[in-house]
Amino acid sequence: xxxxxxxxxxxxxxxxxxxxxxxxxxxxxxxxxxxxxxxxxxxxxxxxxxxxxxxxxxxxxxxxxxxxxxxxxxxxxxxxxxxxxxxxxxxxxxxxxxxxxxxxxxxxxxxxxxxxxxxxxxxxxxxxxxxxxxxxxxxxxxxxxxxxxxxxxxxxxxxxxxxxxxxxxxxxxxxxxxxxxxxxxxxxxxxxxxxxxxxxxxxxxxxxxxxxxxxxxxxxxxxxxxxxxxxxxxxxxxxxxxxxxxxxxxxxxxxxxxxxxxxxxxxxxxxxxxxxxxxxxxxxxxxxxxxxxxxxxxxx
Amino acid sequence: xxxxxxxxxxxxxxxxxxxxxxxxxxxxxxxxxxxxxxxxxxxxxxxxxxxxxxxxxxxxxxxxxxxxxxxxxxxxxxxxxxxxxxxxxxxxxxxxxxxxxxxxxxxxxxxxxxxxxxxxxxxxxxxxxxxxxxxxxxxxxxxxxxxxxxxxxxxxxxxxxxxxxxxxxxxxxxxxxxxxxxxxxxxxxxxxxxxxxxxxxxxxxxxxxxxxxxxxxxxxxxxxxxxxxxxxxxxxxxxxxxxxxxxxxxxxxxxxxxxxxxxxxxxxxxxxx
Numbered sequence: 001x002x003x004x005x006x007x008x009x010x011x012x013x014x015x016x017x018x019x020x021x022x023x024x025x026x027x028x029x030x031x032x033x034x035x036x037x038x039x040x041x042x043x044x045x046x047x048x049x050x051x052x053x054x055x056x057x058x059x060x061x062x063x064x065x066x067x068x069x070x071x072x073x074x075x076x077x078x079x080x081x082x083x084x085x086x087x088x089x090x091x092x093x094x095x096x097x098x099x100x101x102x103x104x105x106x107x108x109x110x111x112x113x114x115x116x117x118x119x120x121x122x123x124x125x126x127x128x129x130x131x132x133x134x135x136x137x138x139x140x141x142x143x144x145x146x147x148x149x150x151x152x153x154x155x156x157x158x159x160x161x162x163x164x165x166x167x168x169x170x171x172x173x174x175x176x177x178x179x180x181x182x183x184x185x186x187x188x189x190x191x192x193x194x195x196x197x198x199x200x201x202x203x204x205x206x207x208x209x210x211x212x213x214x215x216x217x218x219x220x221x222x223x224x225x226x227x228x229x230x231x232x233x234x235x236x237x238x239x240x241x242x243x244x245x246x247x248x249x250x251x252x253x254x255x256x257x258x259x260x261x262x263x264x265x266x267x268x269x270x271x272x273x274x275x276x277x278x279x280x281x282x283x284x285x286x287x288x289x290x291x292x293x294x295x296x297x298x299x300x
Numbered sequence: 301x302x303x304x305x306x307x308x309x310x311x312x313x314x315x316x317x318x319x320x321x322x323x324x325x326x327x328x329x330x331x332x333x334x335x336x337x338x339x340x341x342x343x344x345x346x347x348x349x350x351x352x353x354x355x356x357x358x359x360x361x362x363x364x365x366x367x368x369x370x371x372x373x374x375x376x377x378x379x380x381x382x383x384x385x386x387x388x389x390x391x392x393x394x395x396x397x398x399x400x401x402x403x404x405x406x407x408x409x410x411x412x413x414x415x416x417x418x419x420x421x422x423x424x425x426x427x428x429x430x431x432x433x434x435x436x437x438x439x440x441x442x443x444x445x446x447x448x449x450x451x452x453x454x455x456x457x458x459x460x461x462x463x464x465x466x467x468x469x470x471x472x473x474x475x476x477x478x479x480x481x482x483x484x485x486x487x488x489x490x491x492x493x494x495x496x497x498x499x500x501x502x503x504x505x506x507x508x509x510x511x512x513x514x515x516x517x518x519x520x521x522x523x524x525x526x527x528x529x530x531x532x533x534x535x536x537x538x539x540x541x542x543x544x545x546x547x548x549x550x551x552x553x554x555x556x557x558x559x560x561x562x563x564x565x566x567x568x569x570x571x572x573x
Binding site: 012016017018019020021023024025027028031032035036038039042047097098101102104106107110111113114115116117118119120121122123124125126127128129130131132134135136140141142143145146149175179180183184187225226229232235236238239242243257260261264265270273274277278280281284285287288289291292 | 308311312314315316318319321322323325326328329332340341342343344345385386387389390392393394397399405407408409410411412413414415416417418419420421422423424425426427442443445446449453478482503506507509510513514523524525527528531538541542545548549552553555556557560563564567568
């Protein structure tokens with residue numbers, strides 16, 4: 001609701017906001033919305049580049065029907081969900097531990113060092129993370145095998161079998177995104193008023209009690225943020241997996257984005273791929289609405 | 301007292317472990333980039349070795365890599381600059397004006413953070429093909445705006461809101477137009493926020509793979525695409541791959557360290573401070 005006092009003398013014309021906003025809105029419309037509408041049209045056609053001789057006939061909802069009855073589509077969605085359910089709890093648990101270590105007073109130099117280092121996984125080019133994954137998890141000369149040898153386990157052909165490859169992409173994701181969770185939790189912990197935390201520490205020596213009774217309420221908003229953002233990110237996840245496994249072996253690591261890319265750009269069935277992409281977009285928009293509902297209520 | 305110093309030791313040990321795990325893969329990449337092929341293929345892997353600059357010599361002699369780095373630089377700089385030019389006036393309007401549909405517009409900008417690149421890559425591929433824009437810098441610059449612009453708008457709106465209104469009122473009394481206010485007051489005072497958002501824009505577009513993979517063929521392949529393209533054949537040139545990886549990661553790491561304080565805000569669109 002706008003303030004009536006300001007409306008009488010806002011100091012600017014009615015159209016002023018429009019001129020400032022127009023360039024950004026027009027640009028985003030042309031490169032964001034227009035292609036999406038175009039994808040909608042494509043998804044209603046048979047648009048297979050390998051069969052372009054037939055033209056691109058209008059087929060109505062046939063592509064959607066095909067996608068929704070395609071077991072591979074559901075398999076990749078289920079696999080994406082499984083990936084999320086494996087990495088997210090690990091990232092949350094490790095992230096919380098790291099945040100608590102960084103929040104604890106003392107050892108200022110080490111804390112600052114660890115805090116700064118956390119940024120590195122987040123910024124590392126995702127494609128390079130995937131390449132690195134292929135080196136680290138190599139059967140013959142990968143360093144992952146020499147680590148597990150240390151603990152007495154035999155060397156594994158990580159990327160050569162389904163379970164190993166899935167585990168390997170999970171490990172790389174945990175490495176890259178635990179810092180994200182840690183930094184969000186850390187900012188939550190730093191919101192706890194110092195007096196409250198000090199008073200609580202006089203009452204109890206139990207870290208667990210402190211965590212669940214005093215700090216937890218401050219951690220919840222960040223927790224919700226990371227659940228929603230990470231699920232959107234997992235739906236987007238492409239670079240690391242593509243460079244590391246290309247979705248293989250077989251379909252063991254074929255997450256949703258990899259699958260759509262394969263249908264669109266390796267099978268060249270753009271009609272079906274567009275239908276898949278739009279279904280993915282619907283899920284994404286729901287996530288975005290959820291996120292906005294939680295975090296931007298105060299903007300009005 | 302004993303348990304206190306034990307706690308301190310555990311704390312220090314934990315922090316060192318965090319440091320070591322966070323840095324290890326990058327350390328492994330950089331150290332591998334100085335290994336000869338023999339050392340790289342040693343089993344078990346070697347930790348101490350005589351370093352060689354051979355891989356870097358090979359990388360910088362490979363025109364594919366050098367032109368890819370130049371392409372990445374062109375795309376990242378221009379897409380970021382364009383996003384700043386388009387985004388700062390929009391951020392000014394969102395920070396300073398009341399108008400109908402303001403929150404919807406704001407949400408629309410935020411929602412772009414969630415869009416999966418593959419959803420846009422398909423139609424943009426077809427459109428770019430029709431317009432003859434495939435394999436040009438322009439198409440990547442334009443597409444990258446879809447994810448840089450929302451960040452610029454978000455961070456700059458936040459920054460502009462913190463600028464005191466009195467400055468603007470004083471300028472208005474002296475007859476400054478709205479554009480003058482934006483140009484002379486908000487842009488200079490908002491510079492820290494603009495810089496942070498530009499660094500984020502640069503990092504994100506430098507790191508991008510999917511659009512670049514799909515929309516380029518030969519002439520404007522970016523660095524991540526070229527690094528990925530080495531991964532074929534039987535015996536992979538690991539030293540060269542790791543040297544290329546290091547060359548790609550080094551500049552963004554430096555930028556990320558510069559904005560490390562803002563990293564969480566940038567990645568969550570400010571939902572957490």
